Amino acid sequence: MELAVETRGLGKRYRRTWALRDCDLTVPAGRIVALVGPNGAGKTTLLHLAAGLLRPDSGEVRVFGHPPAAALPEIGFVAQDTPLYRDFTAAELITMGGKLNHRWDAAAARARLGRVPLDRPAGKLSGGQRAQVALALALAKRPRLLLLDEPIASLDPLARREFLRTLMGAVADDGTTVLLSSHLLTDLERTCDHLIVLQDARVRLAGPVDELLDAHRTVVGPRAGSDDIDGVAQVIRAHHSARQATLLVRRAGPIDPLWTEHEVGLEDLVLGHLGAAEVPACSG
Numbered sequence: 001m002e003l004a005v006e007t008r009g010l011g012k013r014y015r016r017t018w019a020l021r022d023c024d025l026t027v028p029a030g031r032i033v034a035l036v037g038p039n040g041a042g043k044t045t046l047l048h049l050a051a052g053l054l055r056p057d058s059g060e061v062r063v064f065g066h067p068p069a070a071a072l073p074e075i076g077f078v079a080q081d082t083p084l085y086r087d088f089t090a091a092e093l094i095t096m097g098g099k100l101n102h103r104w105d106a107a108a109a110r111a112r113l114g115r116v117p118l119d120r121p122a123g124k125l126s127g128g129q130r131a132q133v134a135l136a137l138a139l140a141k142r143p144r145l146l147l148l149d150e151p152i153a154s155l156d157p158l159a160r161r162e163f164l165r166t167l168m169g170a171v172a173d174d175g176t177t178v179l180l181s182s183h184l185l186t187d188l189e190r191t192c193d194h195l196i197v198l199q200d201a202r203v204r205l206a207g208p209v210d211e212l213l214d215a216h217r218t219v220v221g222p223r224a225g226s227d228d229i230d231g232v233a234q235v236i237r238a239h240h241s242a243r244q245a246t247l248l249v250r251r252a253g254p255i256d257p258l259w260t261e262h263e264v265g266l267e268d269l270v271l272g273h274l275g276a277a278e279v280p281a282c283s284g
């Protein structure tokens, strides 16, 4: 399996605060990877390290087997606040990109900006329109790895859907790997096939979305006996009422039929794992 991004013991520190610590993870090539976690978890830091904008204080990050600086022509990056030269129009930015990049698809960029005024200075576009211009420019470079820091937060629902469709199209057409951070879990569930959850500067959960969802269940059953359930490898999160227990579990096999099983969605999975850190350890 080709790896777009690989980190080993990766860490970044601001004075005494570790923004990212002991981070070991892999991003398979050709996937759309969701990077999620609470505010301050380290998502932007990880994206900046992968883009070569920050240097690690420990460990290393490789992009297609190379240090990020050596892979720069292969990397597209859209920062959180989608910075663009405010006085330039989208049309001018597309032309400029063509002069700065040898592999530049100006026609595709114009086509992707169907509803954005190409002749208006970027500083006079709405936040959502600027995000669309920034994505179109990043894709025009035809990067093998596209790093997007909260790209959809400012988009309206229709623009968000179009944006995510564009991403899926780029992956399908060019095999682009996309690593995008977002808090919008419902949108991610429809789009992403790989998940990385960061919390408190560390990787809390990572893997292919379908495998992670298949490995987890919500089970509901009697409160007594919730400590040791057949087929449950780990209780991630527990909620107890007077007589019943509702548990998010990682399963190891067929679950005791005394318990009612429910499949979990991405949101339950992520929030369950994140919440688990705040709640006293659940037995299991």
Ligand SMILES: Nc1ncnc2c1ncn2[C@@H]1O[C@H](COP(=O)(O)OP(=O)(O)OP(=O)(O)O)[C@@H](O)[C@H]1O
Pocket: 014, 017, 018, 019, 020, 037, 038, 039, 040, 041, 042, 043, 044, 045, 046
């Ligand atoms: N330039 C900086 N100087 C000092 N501390 C920083 C700096 N940048 C980030 N940090 C700290 O590093 C940690 C990780 O920040 P980061 O921006 O990577 O989080 P994030 O997951 O992207 O958060 P958000 O969802 O709010 O964008 C936080 O504790 C943050 O306060």
